Amino acid sequence: MREPREPATTDQYERPQQAWTCGLAANGAPCPAGPTSRGSCPAAAACHPVRDGDRWHCNRSTLRGGPCDEGPSPDGECCTLYRCTPVRSLRVRRGRFVIGIAVAALGALVMALSGSWRNEFLTPGPLSAHHAQLLKGKNATQRCAQCHAAGLAAVGTWWERSFGGAELSPTQSLLCLECHRDAIGQELALSAHGVQLASLEELTTARRERVGAGEGAGGGDAPTRWGERRRNAGEPIACAACHREHQGRMHDLAAVSNVACQACHRQEFESFADGHPEFGGWPHLRRTRIAFDHAAHQLKHFPEEKRDFACAACHQADPTGQRQLTASFADSCAACHDKSIAASFADGVMFLSLPTLDVEPLADHDIRLTPWPAAATGDFEGAPSLFAKLLMQADADGAAALGVLGADFDLYDVDIEDATQLRAAAQAAESLRAIVNELADQGEPAIAARLKTLLGREPTAEELASLSGRLSTQGMKALRDEWFGATGSATPNNAAAGDENESPSPGSWKFDQNSLALRYRPSGHADPWLRAWLDVLAEGASGPHAKLIEPLLQQAMKPTAPGQCGSCHSLDRIDGRYVIQWEPLDVAREPRGFTRFNHAPHIVQPRTGDCASCHQFSVGADFMASYAERDPHRFKSGFAPMSKAACAACHTAAAAGDSCTQCHRYHK
Structure with missing residues (x-):
């Protein structure tokens, strides 16, 4: 048999899922019937009397306290009625309070966002030292608008944009290009690597061909896939996808994580040493413009002239130390070749x-x-x-x-x-x-x-x-x-x-x-x-x-x-046109490539200070014969390709660094 229900507790959350509670709860125990869902008192009787002959008996169950002392009235009505004034539940009162606070906060926010100082209020953090100049003078009051079109838009426009409205113009990337127009061409600025999609496809195809020709020795099929993309290269890439602002005054805007690079490229790898493909034919993407057989000069011509063969005699660092420049004819070749030319x-x-x-x-x-x-x-x-x-x-x-x-x-x-x-x-x-x-x-x-x-x-x-x-x-x-x-x-x-x-x-x-x-x-x-x-x-x-x-x-x-x-200056046919290469390679005048290399920190190292430690002759290569071919990209190099292992010995995360952007540039 069930025990009688415990008397009313002091729990303030009576009927926690209902909007109304019994008003009797303030004086003691609430009535068992409780208010309706609309907040009215049902005025319910405590029992339904039962007639026995000419008498009425109370039938209140023992669970509700048993028969009452008064008993029913002579006409059979229960003499105990539950009446109260229902009150809002604590849950509803607290809910109303929270809604009120939220509405007040929203109103305050709308007022704040409509004020002239809202951009200062919303800034997520300080700009980098390079962009801090955008806030000087009167521009400080429109700080967000310097880079975001929404900075001058009304709050209603923000609301529409939050639910899929038309994108505000000009976009943040276009505003970036307003300042950087001289450094980055606007036509292809938002294309992958800033080049035509067709050019990327050609580079990928050329990479496959070089690998197929045996120039890309490496593990598995990694070199074949290197350069292929998981992302649609035709989609524009916003500047902010790589350059993150509001990270502090000393933040390096050019610092791009390896994860960002591998978000587009199909092949992922753990690090430069672990997974990066072999270089293939790099850096020999075309034959040298001046037909100079290093091996023949070292082994034959220099000994005949009783001269020492030294790389530094013809190659000197530029003022920055980053590039190695080829000496002029007068300084490097004239001593031997002037006679025959004359x-x-x-x-x-x-x-x-x-x-x-x-x-x-x-x-x-x-x-x-x-x-x-x-x-x-x-x-x-x-x-x-x-x-x-x-x-x-x-x-x-x-x-x-x-x-x-x-x-x-x-x-x-x-x-x-x-x-x-x-x-x-x-x-x-x-x-x-x-x-x-x-x-x-x-x-x-x-x-x-x-x-x-x-x-x-x-x-x-x-x-x-x-x-x-x-x-x-x-x-x-x-x-x-x-x-x-x-x-x-x-x-x-x-x-x-x-x-x-x-x-x-x-x-x-x-x-x-x-x-x-x-x-x-x-x-x-x-x-x-x-x-x-x-x-x-x-x-x-x-x-x-x-x-x-x-x-x-x-x-x-x-x-x-x-x-x-014609014995030294190559005759090339490029894009259907003949070009006589009068000058050796000058990196400063060449179009930017994807790969960059700084000689300065390498030539001071004991193991890489000697040019021959990286630039080794390709023994047996028929180097000069390739100049009979007018296509400069069909050739045999006089030097062996660089190996990844030679670089990976130093370039680790704990030593010389192995981030993608250390050797690769995005903006070609």
Whole structure:
């Protein structure tokens, strides 16, 4: 049998899940019925009397105290009624209090956010020292607005944006670029690594190809996957994804965690030593611009000259110590190579010459030719210079002759029975005569006009100054008179030199009466006249006249050609255009890559102070043969690739550091 219910307790949470409690609880025990859910008293009777004959008996259960003393009324009504004034429960009262406080707090917050000082109130922390200058002067009152468009927006706009409204403009990243526009191009600033998506795909493909060719020795398939992405590279990446502000004045904004880098790249690894792929062919992503065989010079050429082979003799650190620069030709190469270059210039470089014509076969085939100098008649023999053939392509007679005879023609090969070849020989002669006349009458403008036809652009004044080499109109008039009939008495031997008011040239002109040739005598290595004409040949070989000009360029860049330029300076074909690499690699002028290396902290270390500790010759590599290939990215390096193990020996988290950004830059 159940025990009677305990009397009312002192627990203040009577009916804790109800909104109302019995008002009798304040004076003792609450009534058993309690108030309704609407807060009204039910006025319930304590029992329901039972009639026994002519009497009524109380039937209140013993659980509620048993029959009452009064008993029911004569008409059978219970004489005990529970009546009270219901009151709110403690739970409801406290809830109302909390809601009131929340409403008051919200109101205070709205008032605070609507005030002029709200940005100062909301700041999450101090700016870094680099960005603290944004708050100077009147900007201090709009501190958030300097970088956040929401800084000037109304509270209602914030509310809308919280529930998916349109993004406020300009975005934080665009506001960043307002200040950093000079350092970061805006067009691709928010693209992955700041480059075209197609370029990233090409780099990934090139990486796979290098690995497939055996350049990326490493564990498993890690190198193949290196560079592939888990994130859609086409999505814009906000500046704040990597650069975290409000971390204090001394916070390094450029510090990016390895986790941030690996959030995009598919391959994850524990550390540089544990999981980072092998370097592959790094740093040899292309052949060197200057064809210099280090191994051959160390083992053969330097011993022959009785000289010590030392890296520091040709490579010196820049003022910052970060980069190693290649010494100039005068400081590193001239002692050995000046002699051979001077020897190749002994007879000068032919600019114009009169080939010998056999006028009888021309007359037999009724081919008209303006009288040709008697000293240049006889058998067909000789060929115009490379530069003359280039200029011939710019007029109708010259282009027609080259179309028949070809760029490599020599009149010695003309078939005197072939009228087509004879007519082409006569056209070549007339084209040469026209070039001489134009140079005599106009000088530099004549060269400019012909090059505009060939290149599709006007040569600059600086280019023309180098291309003319101070060849004066007076000298050319004297030369014309000597060749095609004297109208004056000047002697071409000396008159070909430049006028006094023309810019000086280190070279000189010489008229050879025996061979009827005008030759330029370069001053030596890096002569501006020869370099300018070779650059014109390279540009012409990349344009619409490439079929005829390209063979001329190949002849001029032979290692045995005057100047021997092609023996050291590589001729590259990049994006369909020929480029002569006159200068060695200068990292400061190169486009930024993904990888960076600072020599300064390495060359002071005992184990890496010697260049050969990292740069080791690739024994047996056919290095120089790759320069016959015009694609600079198809080559065999003269040095062995760097190994990860050599770097990982020092670059650990506890030693030299192994963060991604220590060796890799994001903004390419």
